[in-house]
Amino acid sequence: MSRSTRRDFLAATFGAAAMSRLGAQPQKRLATDFVTLGKSNVKVTRLAFGTGTFGGRVQRELGQEAFTSLVRHAYDRGIRFFETAESYRGMPEMLGIALKGLPRDSYKLMTKYSTGGSGGSDTATRIDGFRRQLQSEYIDILLLHCLRPPTWETDYRSAQDAFSEAKSKKVILAHGASVHGLQALRTIPGNKWLDLTLLRTNHNGTRMDTPDLRDVDAPGNVDEVTAHVKKIHSQGMGVIGMKLCGEGRFTQAEDREAAMKYAMNLGSVDAVTIGFKSPAEVDEAIDRMNRVMNA
Numbered sequence: 529m530s531r532s533t534r535r536d537f538l539a540a541t542f543g544a545a546a547m548s549r550l551g552a553q554p555q556k557r558l559a560t561d562f563v564t565l566g567k568s569n570v571k572v573t574r575l576a577f578g579t580g581t582f583g584g585r586v587q588r589e590l591g592q593e594a595f596t597s598l599v600r601h602a603y604d605r606g607i608r609f610f611e612t613a614e615s616y617r618g619m620p621e622m623l624g625i626a627l628k629g630l631p632r633d634s635y636k637l638m639t640k641y642s643t644g645g646s647g648g649s650d651t652a653t654r655i656d657g658f659r660r661q662l663q664s665e666y667i668d669i670l671l672l673h674c675l676r677p678p679t680w681e682t683d684y685r686s687a688q689d690a691f692s693e694a695k696s697k698k699v700i701l702a703h704g705a706s707v708h709g710l711q712a713l714r715t716i717p718g719n720k721w722l723d724l725t726l727l728r729t730n731h732n733g734t735r736m737d738t739p740d741l742r743d744v745d746a747p748g749n750v751d752e753v754t755a756h757v758k759k760i761h762s763q764g765m766g767v768i769g770m771k772l773c774g775e776g777r778f779t780q781a782e783d784r785e786a787a788m789k790y791a792m793n794l795g796s797v798d799a800v801t802i803g804f805k806s807p808a809e810v811d812e813a814i815d816r817m818n819r820v821m822n823a
Contacts (some may be wrong), residue, residue, distance in 0.1 A: 638670075642673050706763075710738060737749065
C-alpha cells in the first residue's frame with residue numbers, strides 16, 4: 529500500500545470511527561419530550577403543569593383569565609401534561625376552561641380522587657363529574673389521592689374496582705395513586721393494580737415522606753423513598769415526582785436546581801409535576817430540566 533493510500537485509508541477509518549461514536553451519543557432529553565409511564569402505555573411530557581400549589585390556592589387566586597393565559601403559555605412552550613385534583617377547590621373547572629378549544633389528543637389530563645369518599649356506584653358518579661369539570665370525554669390518568677395508611681389497598685377496594693371498571697370502558701386510560709407517607713409507600717412495591725404512582729421526590733427531604741400518618745415539618749427519609757422509587761420503577765410502574773420545589777419552600781434557585789437534578793437523573797422518575805404561577809416560572813422549569821438532564 530502506498531504512503532498516500534495508507535494515509536487516506538487511516539483517515540477514512542478514523543473518520544468512520546469518529547462518526548460512529550458521534551452517532552452512538554444519546555439524543556438530548558427535553559422537558560417537552562413525551563415519555564411512557566411504565567406499563568400504563570400513557571405518554572406524557574416529562575414536565576407537567578400542576579394546579580395544586582397550597583391546595584390550588586396559588587393558581588385559583590390568579591383568576592380565570594390570567595390562569596388561562598398561563599396554561600396556554602405552558603402549552604405553547606410544549607408542556608402537554610396537566611394535573612389537578614378533586615380537592616383543589618375550583619381548579620378542575622378552571623383547567624377545563626383554560627384548555628377548551630385545544631385538540632384533546634394533543635394533551636394529557638391527570639386528576640385525583642379524594643380517598644375520604646365512599647366507593648361503588650358513587651365512585652362512578654364522581655368520575656363522571658370529573659369529566660364534566662374538565663370538559664373531557666375521558667381522563668388519561670386517575671389517582672387515588674393522598675394514600676397514608678398501610679391498609680389503603682383494602683380500605684379503598686371499592687374505589688379500585690370502580691376505577692378498573694371505568695378503565696375497561698376507556699372512561700379513564702390508567703389508574704394509580706399519590707402517596708403521602710412511608711407507611712403507605714412501603715406497601716407499593718409488588719402491587720399489581722397500580723399502573724403508576726405520584727411520589728414526593730427531592731434532594732433533601734423537604735415535604736417528603738416520613739413514618740407519620742400526617743404531614744409534619746421534619747425532613748422525609750430521602751434514602752428510603754429513593755430505594756422504593758427505584759424498586760417501583762423497576763417493576764414496571766410509571767413514576768411521577770412531586771414536591772420538586774418543596775411545596776414552594778425552595779425559594780433559592782440553587783435548591784430548585786439541586787432538586788431537579790436529583791429527580792431527573794435518578795433513572796427511575798419518568799416525569800415531574802410543578803405548580804406554576806407565572807410564565808417566568810414555566811420558562812425557568814423547562815430550561816432547568818433541559819440543562820440538568822444533558823449536563
